[in-house]
Amino acid sequence: MDVTDLTALLLRRIPVRPLVVTVPGGTGARLRVERLIRTRGWYPAASPAEANLLVVAGPATGEPADAVEHVWEQLPAPRARAAVLDPGHADGELAAAEATLRDAFRQRRPAPDSVHGGAEPEMAGRGEDRDGLTLDQLHVPLGPVLPGWPAGLVVRTVLQGDVLQEAEVDTPGLAEAGGRTWWWGEGPGPPGRRRAARHLDTAATLLSIAGDDRAAVAARRLRDGVLTGLAAAEVARPLHQWARRVRRSPLLRWSLAGVGAVPADAAPPPELAGDALARLRRHATAAEAALDRFDQDVPLPDWAEQAQWTVEALPWLLRGSELALARLTVASLDPDLEALAAREVAGA
Amino acid sequence: MALTGALVALALVLAAAGGLYGVAYLLRLGGTRAGARPFLSGHDAAEHAVSRFHVRWYAITMIFLAFDMEMVFMYPWAVVVAEQGAKAVTEMFVFLGILLVGVVYAGREGALRWT
Amino acid sequence: MPEPGPWWSALLLPAVVAVFAAGACSLDAALRARTAGAPGPAAAALLPVRSAAGLLVQQRRRTPAADTLLWRTAGVALLAAGVLASLVTPLGRWSVGDLSVGIVWFNAMEIVAWGAVWLAGWGANSMFGLVAGYRFVAQGLAYELPHMFALTSAAIGAGSLRVADVVAAQRDLWFVVWMPVAFVVFLLTVLAMAFRPPFDQPTGQDVAGGVLAELSGVDRLVFLAGRWVLLVSGAGMAVALFLGAGGGPLLPGWLWSVLKTAAVLAVLVWAGHRLPAVRMERFAEVAWLVLIPATLLQALFVSILVL
Numbered sequence: 145m146d147v148t149d150l151t152a153l154l155l156r157r158i159p160v161r162p163l164v165v166t167v168p169g170g171t172g173a174r175l176r177v178e179r180l181i182r183t184r185g186w187y188p189a190a191s192p193a194e195a196n197l198l199v200v201a202g203p204a205t206g207e208p209a210d211a212v213e214h215v216w217e218q219l220p221a222p223r224a225r226a227a228v229l230d231p232g233h234a235d236g237e238l239a240a241a242e243a244t245l246r247d248a249f250r251q252r253r254p255a256p257d258s259v260h261g262g263a264e265p266e267m268a269g270r271g272e273d274r275d276g277l278t279l280d281q282l283h284v285p286l287g288p289v290l291p292g293w294p295a296g297l298v299v300r301t302v303l304q305g306d307v308l309q310e311a312e313v314d315t316p317g318l319a320e321a322g323g324r325t326w327w328w329g330e331g332p333g334p335p336g337r338r339r340a341a342r343h344l345d346t347a348a349t350l351l352s353i354a355g356d357d358r359a360a361v362a363a364r365r366l367r368d369g370v371l372t373g374l375a376a377a378e379v380a381r382p383l384h385q386w387a388r389r390v391r392r393s394p395l396l397r398w399s400l401a402g403v404g405a406v407p408a409d410a411a412p413p414p415e416l417a418g419d420a421l422a423r424l425r426r427h428a429t430a431a432e433a434a435l436d437r438f439d440q441d442v443p444l445p446d447w448a449e450q451a452q453w454t455v456e457a458l459p460w461l462l463r464g465s466e467l468a469l470a471r472l473t474v475a476s477l478d479p480d481l482e483a484l485a486a487r488e489v490a491g492a
Numbered sequence: 493m494a495l496t497g498a499l500v501a502l503a504l505v506l507a508a509a510g511g512l513y514g515v516a517y518l519l520r521l522g523g524t525r526a527g528a529r530p531f532l533s534g535h536d537a538a539e540h541a542v543s544r545f546h547v548r549w550y551a552i553t554m555i556f557l558a559f560d561m562e563m564v565f566m567y568p569w570a571v572v573v574a575e576q577g578a579k580a581v582t583e584m585f586v587f588l589g590i591l592l593v594g595v596v597y598a599g600r601e602g603a604l605r606w607t
Numbered sequence: 608m609p610e611p612g613p614w615w616s617a618l619l620l621p622a623v624v625a626v627f628a629a630g631a632c633s634l635d636a637a638l639r640a641r642t643a644g645a646p647g648p649a650a651a652a653l654l655p656v657r658s659a660a661g662l663l664v665q666q667r668r669r670t671p672a673a674d675t676l677l678w679r680t681a682g683v684a685l686l687a688a689g690v691l692a693s694l695v696t697p698l699g700r701w702s703v704g705d706l707s708v709g710i711v712w713f714n715a716m717e718i719v720a721w722g723a724v725w726l727a728g729w730g731a732n733s734m735f736g737l738v739a740g741y742r743f744v745a746q747g748l749a750y751e752l753p754h755m756f757a758l759t760s761a762a763i764g765a766g767s768l769r770v771a772d773v774v775a776a777q778r779d780l781w782f783v784v785w786m787p788v789a790f791v792v793f794l795l796t797v798l799a800m801a802f803r804p805p806f807d808q809p810t811g812q813d814v815a816g817g818v819l820a821e822l823s824g825v826d827r828l829v830f831l832a833g834r835w836v837l838l839v840s841g842a843g844m845a846v847a848l849f850l851g852a853g854g855g856p857l858l859p860g861w862l863w864s865v866l867k868t869a870a871v872l873a874v875l876v877w878a879g880h881r882l883p884a885v886r887m888e889r890f891a892e893v894a895w896l897v898l899i900p901a902t903l904l905q906a907l908f909v910s911i912l913v914l
Contacts, residue, residue, distance in 0.1 A: 147518050147519065150519060151519045151520075151521065151664050154660040154661075154663065154664050155664055157657050158657055158658075158660055158661030158664065159654060159657050159658055159661055161661075182643050182644065182645060183644065183645065183646075184645070184646070185640060185643070185650065185651070187639070189816075190816035190819070190820070191531045191735070191815040191816045191819070191820040191821070192531050193528075193531065193668055193816075193819075193820060193821050193822055193823040194819065194820075194822075194823070194827070196661070196665070208534075210534070211533070211534025211535065212534065214529070214534045214535065214536070215534050217528075217529070218528055218529055218531060218668075220522075220525055220528070220665055220666035220667070220668050220823040220824065221521040221525075221665070221666040222521050222664065222665065222666075248521075252521055252522075264671075265536070265537045265538060265540045265671070266538065266540070267539065267540055267543075268539040268540065268543035269539070277546070279544060280544040280545070280546075282537075282538070282539050282541065282543060282734060283538040283539065284734055285532065285533050285535045286533055287533050287534075288533065288534055289533050289534035290533045290534075290815065291812065292812060292813070293533075298533075303734070304546045305545050305546025305547065305548060305738075305741070306738045306741070306742075307546060351883075353812055353813045354884060355804065355813075355883050355884020355885075356882075356883030356884065357642075357804075357880075358642050358880060358881065359883070361643050365643070365644055393883065395882055395883045396883050398885075398889055399885065399889055466607055466888075467738055467813070467814065468808070468811070468814075468886060468888075471813035471814075495704070496614045496617075497614055497617040497694060497703040497704035498617075498691060498703075498704055500614055500615075500617035501617040501620050501621065501690060501691055501694055501703060502687060502691060504617065504618060504620075505621055505687045505691070506683070506687065508621055509682075509686055509687075509829055512663075512825055512829060513825055513829075515663055515825075516662075516663045516824060516825035516828075519663050520663070520664060520665070520666060520667070520824065520825075521664055521666055522666045524666065524667040524668065525666050525667065525668045525669065526669045527670075527671055528668040528669065528670055528821075529670065529671065530670045530731060530732060530733030530735075530736070530820075530821055531733065531735060531815055531820055531821065532733075532734060540672055540732055541731075541732050541733050541734040541736070541737045542672075542674070542729065542732050542737065543737075545737065545741055547741060547744075549745050549888075549891065552745070552748045552891060552895075553748060555895075556748045556751070556752070559752050559899075560751070560752070563752070563755050563756075563759075566755075566759050567708075567711055567759065567762065567768060570759050570762040570763045570766070570768065571762070571766060571768060572766075573763055573766070574766045574913045574914065575766075577914060578914060581907070581911065581914065584910075585907050585910070588903055592899070592900060592903065595896070595899065596896065599892065599895060599896050604891050604896070605892060606888055606891075
């Protein structure tokens with residue numbers, strides 16, 4: 145057998161490692177894509193180098209689109225991409241992308257070497273740090289393309305070692321979302337289910353950033369069950385089990401207590417008060433509480449207000465914290481920028 | 493004898509790694525992608541990442557060195573402790589106790605925390 | 608009583624270690640598939656082979672101004688050190704090289720991981736890699752001393768640094784019985800040394816895969832293989848030092864070694880699957896103020912017993 149045939153043969157059997165990018169307006173698409181990825185036995189990649197499939201959930205235009213192109217260039221061959229605008233098309237788009245990925249003929253077309261122009265990086269400059277030392281500093285943007293990061297959020301940081309000396313918040317691409325908000329408005333099904341699902345979704349992201357993959361995946365399974373219409377009685381037992389485990393885990397308490405603690409005088413919305421641990425436990429409890437009113441027209445929390453407060457608070461909340469803590473803090477606040485944009489559109 | 497085994501095993505591992513690289517060279521879909529930008533959330537790096545890193549757990553490295561040097565003595569000590577008797581045990585653990593007091597002191601001063 | 612094998616037994620060592628590594632990797636994939644509700648754990652068992660194939664056909668990458676030599680060296684060094692750490696570990700009656708200072712040899716080989724992981728993070732000229740590389744050094748500073756005191760406890764118990772002597776000393780009673788603290792700490796620190804969950808912050812999700820963030824293709828394959836091999840070596844040494852190596856009724860010694868190592872490996876993988884990540888800035892204090900005193904007391908207890 146020819147070596148080329150062998151490559152083609154292997155290509156048909158390699159595992160798919162998707163990197164999912166969500167842009168504002170793409171929450172519905174992301175939820176569907178995440179469910180499909182999970183049930184197909186694919187595992188999400190943590191970085192472009194690990195990925196062979198780039199999935200863009202939502203309408204990427206402007207700055208987010210540039211970021212997506214940038215990341216696409218970083219994917220090594222074999223690679224494929226899927227743009228999912230409508231949740232209903234997710235299955236077809238993923239199948240088509242997988243076919244491209246496994247097609248040796250198309251994968252063999254040489255990927256351009258370093259097509260990227262862009263400014264050459266410089267050597268790091270120095271600046272005062274929080275402890276009064278003068279140290280090298282790096283200008284590091286977090287988002288928009290970062291696994292486990294809120295869609296549409298960019299935090300521009302000045303990093304010394306792994307400490308964030310400065311943090312500025314930017315929300316590019318929000319206007320282009322056109323006020324589409326999945327959780328708050330256009331998502332299908334009764335609000336009671338969306339409410340429970342959003343609590344589980346936020347908890348899942350926080351758990352995965354905290355390195356508890358098992359609990360994170362369990363939360364995503366529950367979330368998908370809630371959104372696909374499982375009866376409350378069916379969800380109840382695994383949900384209570386999961387919530388109990390999350391609330392009682394001594395290791396989670398150990399690693400999240402005191403992280404991203406919001407002082408009371410900062411007047412946070414009650415849902416965001418306390419530290420990351422308090423917020424995680426609140427999500428678990430709220431998801432359980434939503435069980436009884438799954439299929440009712442319950443009022444949804446003011447996610448726009450929460451996002452507004454978070455966007456304003458992040459600069460001072462993140463300043464001086466280290467990268468790991470900053471990631472946990474952002475994941476625990478999980479601002480829904482789509483809701484924020486929708487409120488602005490509605491208000492205008 | 494043991495050294496021969498170590499050298500044979502080392503050579504074999506290096507050969508296996510070389511073999512993997514060779515197989516990958518034959519099977520790969522494209523040459524090494526040169527100039528692939530490091531992942532930075534979809535942005536270009538403004539500076540090279542290799543920089544003087546603020547190692548905030550610097551104090552721990554110092555305490556570690558003190559203890560690690562001591563550990564080197566403890567290996568040969570472990571071989572003779574049974575024949576040397578109670579005196580060797582007392583000496584070693586008094587010494588370790590002193591080091592441990594230092595660690596507890598450093599811990600109370602916050603040297604083992606860095607966030 | 609273990610005895611050194613002929614020089615050609617060294618030829619078997621990498622193969623034996625590789626089989627264990629593949630098995631551990633399969634178990635890990637099967638556990639993950641079960642949690643995710645993905646198609647059958649049986650399919651997941653083949654995942655290591657498929658992943659390896661995926662990495663062999665994948666394009667390699669080189670980032671601008673990367674320290675390429677050191678970056679590529681990291682993976683090979685990790686793999687070589689991982690295999691060589693098992694040089695002194697007996698399989699039944701035979702070990703490849705029964706050095707008089709076998710325990711120190713094992714310790715020296717695993718220390719190579721410090722350099723290798725840091726180099727993998729540093730070499731890529733990537734912010735995430737750099738942060739994660741330093742994370743591993745901080746991790747090393749926390750786990751290494753408890754690890755060494757656990758090793759020393761076994762050495763004191765046998766009055767020798769030769770692994771064969773440690774095994775012989777356990778003929779009547781396994782060391783795990785009178786050194787339970789050292790055994791548990793040893794297993795914990797083996798997980799930390801192989802940066803496997805729950806000590807996997809150097810490759811954490813929050814830093815986009817950390818030291819692995821920029822690795823693709825065969826470079827990634829070699830590095831990941833090195834990590835699994837390191838875990839296998841740790842499990843093998845735990846069996847030799849605390850679980851009586853090949854000792855056991857009925858079955859031949861080598862089979863006991865295989866079964867015990869597989870069991871320890873399964874426990875390590877399973878524990879990693881169950882526990883959330885441990886962050887070093889929280890763990891360091893516990894390691895220094897709880898684990899070191901605990902292992903020291905264990906060593907003192909053993910010293911008094913052997914007098």
